[in-house]
Amino acid sequence: MEAKEVIARRVALELRDRTLVNLGIGLPTLVACYVPAGISVAFQSENGIIGFGEPPPDGLEDPYLTDAGGGYISALPGAAAFDSATSFALIRGGHLDMTVLGGLQVDSSGRLANWMVPGKIVPGMGGAMDLVAGAKRVIVAMQHTAKGHPKIVEALTLPPTAARRVSLIVTELAVIEPTDEGLVLRERAPGVSVDTIVASTGAKLLLDGGRQCRSFRLRAWPPEAHASAPCRHRCHRCRAILLERACHVERLA
C-alpha cells in the first residue's frame, strides 16, 4: 500500500459522525475517499460551501461551483453556499470540528510549519493559519520523512503556521500526539517497528505502552461496492485520485 493511502485511511478513522471538517489541498483531500461506513461528515471548502460532492460528469460542470483548489464539484442535497467572511467565521469562530492539513515540519512542542520555504517557495498561507488557529482539532497528515530527512524535528527551521499545538500527527509509520510532556508515540503502522519510527524521527518520542506500542488497524479497502460503483461515498475527489492510481481506473472501466 502506498504511504499516502495508509495516511489517508488512518486519518479517516479520526472522523466523527455529524461533524464539520475541512480538508487541506493535496494529501488531506484523499481522506474524503475513506469515510468509514455509517458516518456522515459535512466537508467545508473555504471558498464558500458546505456539503459538496464528487465532480460532475464532463459537460455538466457549473463554472460557479468549485472547491478551494479551483476544481469543479457538485453540491449535495442540503449543501449551503456562503461568502468568504462567513466561511472564515465558521473556521475562526470555533464551528469547525476538525481540519486535516499537510505539513513540512512539526516540532517537539507540536507546532506546525506548512506554508513556506524561505528562498524557495512562497505560495502564501491561504487559509492555513486560520485553520490551525481556529479549528477544534488540527490533524497533520504527512509523510514521516522528506528525501530521507525527518519532518518531525526538535525545533522548526521553517516559519511556523501558528503558535498553537496541533492535535495529532499521522504518518505512514506512526500516529503521534503532541502533549505537555512532549511527542507521544500512540500507534505504529502495521509491520513497522518502534525502532524504525524512532530512527526516522528527529525529535524525542515518548513511548506510550513501552516498546510494544500498538499497531493501528486499517479496515479492508476498497469495500466490495467500490468494485462496481465509481464512488459509494460520493467523495468529491474520487475521480482525480482514481486517475492517479491505475488499479482503480481499471476497476472503474
Add this chain to the structure above:
Amino acid sequence: MQDGISAERAAAMIPDGASVMFGGFLGVGSPDRVIDALVARGARGLTLICNDTASPGVGVGKLIEAGCVAHVKASHIGTNPTTQKKMISGEIEVELVPQGTLAERIRAGGSGLGGVLTRTGVGTVVSEGKQVWEIDGESFLLEMPLRADFALLRAHEADHFGNLTYRLTAANFNPVMAFAADCVIAEPEEIVPVGVIPPDAVRTPGVLVHHLVRRPQ
C-alpha cells in the same frame, strides 16, 4: 436608477496607481470584462486587493501578466508563477495576508470598525510589527481595517437599483468588498428590472453599488 456602463468606461474611471479590490477565488467570481478592459487600456501601477492572483491568463492573473500591477495584497499567489517571478524581480510588491484575516480586515474597513483582534497569525511572521493584545489570558493580533479606491465585483443578477445576487462559490469576497471601497462597480451576468429580485434574495443592497457594467450590445 442605473442603466449600466460599458466595461471600457468602467476601466477608464480607474486611474493608474489606484487601489482596487477584486472579487474572485482562483478566477471564479471575478469581474472578467472589466479586467479585460483594464488590460486593453494599459492600466499601470495598480494595487490589487484580492484573495489570490489566480493563474496566468485567468481572472486578475491577466493584470499581473500585462504589467498593470505594482502591489498585491492577497492570501495566496502559489497558483500564479508570474506573480512569484515578478515578486522576486522586485517588479511587484506582495503582502501576504491570511485568508480569514483578509476577509475580516475588509469587513472592518467596510463596517466602520477600527480593526479586528484575531488569534490567526499569533507567533508567526504575520505578527511582525503588529500590536498583540492579551484578552482573558489569550493573545490576539490587532489587524487594521482595509479599504480601497475601487471595488470591482462579479454578480449573478443586478436590478436597476444595483441590488445584487451571487451564485454558489462565485460569491466569495464579492459581498464583503462591496462595503469597503469609495467607488463600487459591479459586473452582473444580467441586469433585470426592479422588482425581479425578491428582497430576501438580495445579498448586496443596491445603495452600495455606484455603477453596473452592462453586457456589450
